[in-house]
Amino acid sequence: AQAFTRRRVEALRPHARDYAHQLIDRMLAAGPPADLVNDYALPLPLALICELLGVPVQDRDRFKVWNDSLLSTRPEDADQTQRHLGELAAYIKDLVAERRRAPRDDFMTALTQADEKGESLNEEQLLLLCIAILVAGYEGSASQIPNFIQVLLDNPAQWQQLKADPEQIPQAVEELLRYIPLASAAMFVHYALEDIQVGETLVRQGDAVFASIGAANHDPARFENPQALDLQRDASGHFGFGHGLHHCIGSALARVELQEALHALVVRLPSLQRCGDVQWKTATFFRGAHCLPVTWL
Numbered sequence: 001a002q003a004f005t006r007r008r009v010e011a012l013r014p015h016a017r018d019y020a021h022q023l024i025d026r027m028l029a030a031g032p033p034a035d036l037v038n039d040y041a042l043p044l045p046l047a048l049i050c051e052l053l054g055v056p057v058q059d060r061d062r063f064k065v066w067n068d069s070l071l072s073t074r075p076e077d078a079d080q081t082q083r084h085l086g087e088l089a090a091y092i093k094d095l096v097a098e099r100r101r102a103p104r105d106d107f108m109t110a111l112t113q114a115d116e117k118g119e120s121l122n123e124e125q126l127l128l129l130c131i132a133i134l135v136a137g138y139e140g141s142a143s144q145i146p147n148f149i150q151v152l153l154d155n156p157a158q159w160q161q162l163k164a165d166p167e168q169i170p171q172a173v174e175e176l177l178r179y180i181p182l183a184s185a186a187m188f189v190h191y192a193l194e195d196i197q198v199g200e201t202l203v204r205q206g207d208a209v210f211a212s213i214g215a216a217n218h219d220p221a222r223f224e225n226p227q228a229l230d231l232q233r234d235a236s237g238h239f240g241f242g243h244g245l246h247h248c249i250g251s252a253l254a255r256v257e258l259q260e261a262l263h264a265l266v267v268r269l270p271s272l273q274r275c276g277d278v279q280w281k282t283a284t285f286f287r288g289a290h291c292l293p294v295t296w297l
Contacts, residue, residue, distance in 0.1 A: 004249055004250065004252060004253070005110075006252065008107055008110065009253050012048060012051065012052065012253065012256060013256050013260065015048060015051055016044070016048055016257055016260040016261070017260045017263075019043075019047050019048065020040075020044055020261055020263075020264035020265075021264055021268065023039065023043060024264055024265070024268045027039055027040065027269075028268075032295035032296055033276070033295045034293075034294055035293060036146050036149055036289075036292040036293075036294045037142075037288075037289050037290065038291070040261070041143075041145035041146045041261070041289075041292075042142050044141075044142075044257065044261055045137065045138050045140075045142050045145075045257050046060060046063065046064055046138050046142070048137075048253075049133065049134060049138045052107045052108075052133070053092075053108055053130065053133070053134070054095060054104075054107070054108045055095070059091075062087075062091070063134065063138070064138075065084065066084045066085075066134075067135060067138055067139055069081045069084035069085075070084065070085060070088070070135055071135065071284045071285055073283045073284060073285065088134075089127055089131075092127055092130045092131070093123065095108055095130075096108070096112055096123065096126055096127075096130075099111075100112055108130075111126060111130070112126065132249075133249075136248060136254075137250045137254065139284075139286055139288075140248075140254060140286065141254050141257040141258060143182060143281075143286045143287065143288025143289075144176075144182055144254075144258060145258065145261045145262075146278075146289040147182070147287065147288060147289070148173075148176045148180065148258065148262060149262075149265065149292065149294075150274070150278055150289065151176065151180060151229065152176075153272065153274050154274075155229055158172075158229060158231055159272075161231055162231070162262070163266055163270045166266050169259055169262050169263050169266070170255075170259055171231065171232075171234075171235075172231040172262070173255060173258050173259050173262065174235040174236065174238065174240075175230060175235040176231075177235070177238055177240030177241070177258075178223065178233075178235040179217070179229050181213050181214035181217065181240075182213075182287055182288075183213060183285060183286055183287060189210060190210075190211070191206060191207065191209065192204065192206060192207045193205065213239045213240070216238075216239045217240065222237065223235070241254070271296045271297040272295075273294065273295060273296065274292070275293045275294060275295040276293030277293075278291070278292050279291040279292075
């Protein structure tokens with residue numbers, strides 16, 4: 001958390017804005033239609049997360065391959081996933097060693113110098129943290145960008161609202177994070193330490209429990225008319241980034257990515273519309289589109 005300072009994250013905002021507009025420039029030059037996933041949603045957060053970690057431009061395609069492999073749920077990919085994990089670990093170890101030898105004013109150097117309870121992070125902790133940053137920082141935003149756009153284009157009144165006032169986008173992002181679950185449940189199982197009654201269900205000691213993020217974000221006791229998308233809503237307190245000890249360490253970076261991605265599309269492609277069926281991912285932990293065909297006037 002010490003490395004994820006507001007100053008460091010906000011310093012990436014101009015880069016996020018520039019990357020977003022560069023990608024839209026390419027889409028406009030190629031002409032419609034376009035695939036919003038591969039032409040926009042994937043390359044934008046990949047460029048930013050690699051910029052954050054200090055990955056050279058020529059190596060960024062390797063990070064996409066490694067990330068996709070780590071998130072695969074297909075049993076037949078298990079051997080490949082282990083091989084790619086080893087390649088990624090070796091690459092990150094080299095990055096860490098380079099920053100220890102020659103510190104810079106960047107995020108990776110800050111990680112190598114970060115303290116946890118007064119002690120520097122060891123190599124294994126640094127490795128696991130960098131992998132978590134890659135997977136969550138890249139795949140999370142790469143999935144939510146098309147998730148957001150698909151929902152907004154299917155709710156044209158909401159899209160028109162953002163076009164009329166793009167300054168609403170930070171608040172809109174919070175409502176979209178509440179409304180659209182990136183995953184239906186927390187990725188890690190918990191076990192009940194004692195019997196407990198939850199509503200009409202008795203959870204017995206030792207039972208496996210998954211926290212439903214989607215249910216929490218659509219709880220009528222917390223959000224009025226929760227099934228409605230309302231960009232004017234105060235959605236603070238949503239569980240899109242978890243909570244407490246398990247709150248996403250990169251939430252500030254994700255917000256920058258999502259806000260700038262949405263802002264660029266609203267301003268540069270106000271006539272954006274879907275022109276085909278969404279193809280959804282079927283073998284990964286996160287909810288997201290594999291292909292989102294779009295066009296514009």
